[in-house]
Amino acid sequence: MNEHIQLMIDWIEDHLKNEFSLDKLSNYMGYSPYYCSFKFHQVTGISIRRYVLLRRLYLSTKDLANDRKIIDIAFDYEYSSQEAYSRAFKAIFGINPREFQLHQMPVQSFVKLTINKEEECCRMNISRKKEVEQLQNEKNELFDKDVLNILNGQVMYEEFKDKKLMGDSDYVPFNEAMCVNATTKQVFNEEFIKTRALGHHVSLEDYIKKVIDPLDNLFNKEYKCIVLWFGEDMFCQMNLLTILAYLEQWGYDGKVFLNSFREDEFKVSQTELKLGNFFSVYNEVLVNHERPSNELLPVMYQAIDIYLDLLKENNAVVKYISKNKDLPTSELMNRLFDLFPTIGYGDSQYLELINRNR
Structure with a gap:
C-alpha cells in the first residue's frame, strides 16, 4: 500500500501547477476517489487537499523570494485571483505575500513526502x-x-x-x-x-x-x-x-x-x-x-x-497512532518522524503519546 501512496504523492507533485482533480488522481491510480482519499490520509496523517494546499503555498514562497509578480504566482498555482492566493497565504503563514516578499522572513518548510525512506538524511550534515x-x-x-x-x-x-x-x-x-x-x-x-x-x-x-x-x-x-x-x-x-x-x-x-x-x-x-x-x-x-x-x-x-492543534484531544498525531497502533513501537515511531517533521518531537514525546493512545 505504501508504494501506491508514493505513486499518489509523485502524481500530485507533477500536477501542483495544474487544477487539482481527485477524479483524475483516482483514474490514474485505478481506485475510487473515496479509496484514494481514505488511504492517503490513513498512511500520511494528512488529507490530499491539505497536502496540495501546503505544498503549493510553500513552493510559492520561493517564487516570492525571486521577486516574481504575485498575480503570476497566484495563477501558476491555480488560484482564481491574487486575493484568493493572498488569503490562503496569510491563513498559513500569518502575513500576506507582499510582506513576505519585502522582508524575506523564515517560514516552516513543507517538503515532498517520501514514504518509507531507506536512509535518513544526517542531521547537521557537513x-x-x-x-x-x-x-x-x-x-x-x-x-x-x-x-x-x-x-x-x-x-x-x-x-x-x-x-x-x-x-x-x-x-x-x-x-x-x-x-x-x-x-x-x-x-x-x-x-x-x-x-x-x-x-x-x-x-x-x-x-x-x-x-x-x-x-x-x-x-x-x-x-x-x-x-x-x-x-x-x-x-x-x-x-x-x-x-x-x-x-x-x-x-x-x-x-x-x-x-x-x-x-x-x-x-x-x-x-x-x-x-x-x-x-x-x-x-x-x-x-x-x-x-x-x-x-x-x-x-x-x-x-x-x-x-x-496538538493540545486537542483528537489531534492528527493521536489519530494516526490510533489507526496504526498494531504496528511495532519502533516502526510506528519511525513513521511519525517521517510524516510529521514540522512537529519536531523526539523519542520521549512520541513514546509517551504511543503508550497513552494504545
Whole structure:
C-alpha cells in the first residue's frame, strides 16, 4: 500500500501547477476517489487537499523570494485571483505575500513526502561548516568574544563549542522541551523551575543541572549580541519563544539574531529580531494556550498553530497512532518522524503519546 501512496504523492507533485482533480488522481491510480482519499490520509496523517494546499503555498514562497509578480504566482498555482492566493497565504503563514516578499522572513518548510525512506538524511550534515563560513563573511561581528550563541539542545551545543564554529564567541545550550508540560508566567524563576521539573518527572536538582546550570553565561555575563540557533519545527520554536520571553523579561537591550534552519539540512535563514512582544506571546501561547494577538515571524506563527492543534484531544498525531497502533513501537515511531517533521518531537514525546493512545 505504501508504494501506491508514493505513486499518489509523485502524481500530485507533477500536477501542483495544474487544477487539482481527485477524479483524475483516482483514474490514474485505478481506485475510487473515496479509496484514494481514505488511504492517503490513513498512511500520511494528512488529507490530499491539505497536502496540495501546503505544498503549493510553500513552493510559492520561493517564487516570492525571486521577486516574481504575485498575480503570476497566484495563477501558476491555480488560484482564481491574487486575493484568493493572498488569503490562503496569510491563513498559513500569518502575513500576506507582499510582506513576505519585502522582508524575506523564515517560514516552516513543507517538503515532498517520501514514504518509507531507506536512509535518513544526517542531521547537521557537513554543509554546516560551509554555511557558517558564509555567515561569517556576511556578519563577522557575530564571531566576537562579546557574542553569545544559544543553541537548541546539548548535541548541537557540543558540536558548535568543540569545533568553535562561531569563532571566539560563547556558547550555551537550551536543554528543554517547552512544547510539553505546564509552564509559568515568569521564565527561569523558582516557580518555573519547580513547575518544569514536576512536568518532566525529575528532581529539582536534576532539572537545574540539566537546564539551568548550562545557561550560566546567559544569566551572569553581558553581551552586545545574542545569536539564537533554533530549527523551524514546532519543538524548537516553542523553545525559541521561551528564550525570547526571558530576554524581554530580563530587559536585554543588545542585538538579537535568529538563525533558523530545517532539521534535515543546514541552510540557515538569518533574521535580526526586535524584542517587544515575545513575553506576551509566550504567556498567551504557552501559559494560557491561546492564539497570539501580535504579528510574528511566519515560522513561529506556523509552529504555534501546530502547538495549539496538538493540545486537542483528537489531534492528527493521536489519530494516526490510533489507526496504526498494531504496528511495532519502533516502526510506528519511525513513521511519525517521517510524516510529521514540522512537529519536531523526539523519542520521549512520541513514546509517551504511543503508550497513552494504545
